[in-house]
Amino acid sequence: MSRNYGQYCGLARALDVVGDRWNLLIVRQLLIAPARYRQLADGLPGIATNLLAERLRDLEKHGVIERRLDENGANVRYALTAWGAQLREPIESLIRWSAPLMMPGPGGNHFRADWLVVALPALLAAREPIEHTTTVGIATEGGMVQILATPSNTTVSSHDGRKLDAVITADPPWILGLAAGALTLDNVRDVVHIDGDEAAIQRVFGGPIGRTSAATE
Amino acid sequence: MSRNYGQYCGLARALDVVGDRWNLLIVRQLLIAPARYRQLADGLPGIATNLLAERLRDLEKHGVIERRLDENGANVRYALTAWGAQLREPIESLIRWSAPLMMPGPGGNHFRADWLVVALPALLAAREPIEHTTTVGIATEGGMVQILATPSNTTVSSHDGRKLDAVITADPPWILGLAAGALTLDNVRDVVHIDGDEAAIQRVFGGPIGRTSAATE
DNA sequence: CCGCATCCTCATGGATACTG
DNA sequence: CAGTATCCATGAGGATGCGG
Numbered sequence: 001m002s003r004n005y006g007q008y009c010g011l012a013r014a015l016d017v018v019g020d021r022w023n024l025l026i027v028r029q030l031l032i033a034p035a036r037y038r039q040l041a042d043g044l045p046g047i048a049t050n051l052l053a054e055r056l057r058d059l060e061k062h063g064v065i066e067r068r069l070d071e072n073g074a075n076v077r078y079a080l081t082a083w084g085a086q087l088r089e090p091i092e093s094l095i096r097w098s099a100p101l102m103m104p105g106p107g108g109n110h111f112r113a114d115w116l117v118v119a120l121p122a123l124l125a126a127r128e129p130i131e132h133t134t135t136v137g138i139a140t141e142g143g144m145v146q147i148l149a150t151p152s153n154t155t156v157s158s159h160d161g162r163k164l165d166a167v168i169t170a171d172p173p174w175i176l177g178l179a180a181g182a183l184t185l186d187n188v189r190d191v192v193h194i195d196g197d198e199a200a201i202q203r204v205f206g207g208p209i210g211r212t213s214a215a216t217e
Numbered sequence: 218m219s220r221n222y223g224q225y226c227g228l229a230r231a232l233d234v235v236g237d238r239w240n241l242l243i244v245r246q247l248l249i250a251p252a253r254y255r256q257l258a259d260g261l262p263g264i265a266t267n268l269l270a271e272r273l274r275d276l277e278k279h280g281v282i283e284r285r286l287d288e289n290g291a292n293v294r295y296a297l298t299a300w301g302a303q304l305r306e307p308i309e310s311l312i313r314w315s316a317p318l319m320m321p322g323p324g325g326n327h328f329r330a331d332w333l334v335v336a337l338p339a340l341l342a343a344r345e346p347i348e349h350t351t352t353v354g355i356a357t358e359g360g361m362v363q364i365l366a367t368p369s370n371t372t373v374s375s376h377d378g379r380k381l382d383a384v385i386t387a388d389p390p391w392i393l394g395l396a397a398g399a400l401t402l403d404n405v406r407d408v409v410h411i412d413g414d415e416a417a418i419q420r421v422f423g424g425p426i427g428r429t430s431a432a433t434e
Numbered sequence: 435c436c437g438c439a440t441c442c443t444c445a446t447g448g449a450t451a452c453t454g
Numbered sequence: 455c456a457g458t459a460t461c462c463a464t465g466a467g468g469a470t471g472c473g474g
Binding site: 003005006007008009010011012013014015016017019021024025028045046083086087089090091093094095096097098099100101102105106107108109110111112115118119122172176 | 220222223224225226227228229230231232233234236238241242245262263300303304306307308310311312313314315316317318319322323324325326327328329332335336339389393
């Protein structure tokens with residue numbers, strides 16, 4: 001049972017709902033994709049099973065997530081509600097804010113490639129749109145994700161097997177450093193491996209960082 | 218001592234720093250202005266003094282806040298570091314997300330007018346810039362804040378005594394509803410009181426809501 | 435197996451008293 | 455004023471059990 005701050009303040013009321021330990025990480029997992037209980041537990045290393053169950057109940061009660069049944073009426077699957085999905089903005093903001101904390105590297109922490117599906121759009125949102133549609137793969141320990149960048153938008157998802165313009169193989173900190181704009185391709189040339197069209201990687205990661213903390217224009 | 222998630226994920230590392238109870242609310246207070254220990258305790262109703270002291274130590278250790286001494290070398294004052302101040306973005310996002318939670322009203326919760334200094338810019342950030350420089354006061358139980366809106370930016374601060382184009386007196390939910398765009402001035406005309414130039418209020422709160430969750434254009 | 439519920443232990447939070 | 459110290463209540467984490 002979540003403890004309330006008892007303050008009539010937007011931040012306090014938001015934290016009354018999602019401020020409890022694990023809550024925002026559960027939302028992160030569901031931003032990747034709707035998931036079964038077991039998938040959530042796997043994607044949240046360290047969570048106790050009773051806590052996961054309790055948090056899911058709380059989040060459902062507050063309208064952040066919902067249980068969905070598949071066609072045959074069994075097999076619950078957890079998914080974000082429309083309101084819960086709007087947590088993407090604060091979560092992406094926190095991810096951008098945390099960039100300095102990521103630069104030192106993993107240091108024994110758990111890592112899952114699909115976390116990049118949330119992190120990369122957050123960091124790449126700072127970029128100017130690219131001119132030519134480009135598809136690149138990011139291969140790290142634990143899996144491959146793909147970036148589909150068009151002039152109008154950029155999406156990141158698990159690799160679906162399609163042919164890509166280029167694939168960059170690298171440890172996660174280098175990828176995040178590139179995405180955050182803290183590193184250039186030249187900086188990391190000898191610790192990454194690129195297959196395919198290097199110019200494609202350059203288009204995705206090399207563009208100017210156009211976004212400031214103020215609104216554009 | 219804050220417990221760590223042990224995940225190499227930007228969100229998890231951000232929460233390792235600011236995810237502990239009270240931490241983001243302390244940052245909220247310091248976004249209003251640098252403050253003394255006592256001012257913080259007053260602005261955070263419900264916090265225990267040992268927790269406030271411990272959180273301030275943690276946040277300082279992580280580089281989110283710093284202790285500043287005034288000229289004569291005594292009297293510490295807590296303030297955000299440059300990095301800590303960048304938490305304004307995630308905090309404003311959470312405030313926008315929480316708008317549905319604010320509509321039911323305070324219901325016995327604590328309220329401080331200076332919390333509006335953080336909340337109103339977050340909600341008004343969705344507006345198109347106004348055409349004519351306008352200054353309005355918001356008088357609620359517990360104090361008055363002022364909005365200084367120019368074509369280039371909008372700031373909210375505690376009232377400094379200057380002459381204002383208009384003052385609107387209303388309970389907080391009406392103000393937040395107006396700022397969030399959930400209410401119009403016509404909706405609340407008989408529960409608020411306006412002194413001065415009503416058109417000024419209309420310019421600040423009546424403008425079109427231009428911002429969507431996607432980036433502009 | 436999956437999706438939890440129970441039980442137990444210990445770390446953390448909260449209220450209040452107290453001190454330099 | 456600006457915190458410590460103390461004590462109690464609550465929540466987190468881990469192991470295990472259990473029905474479907």
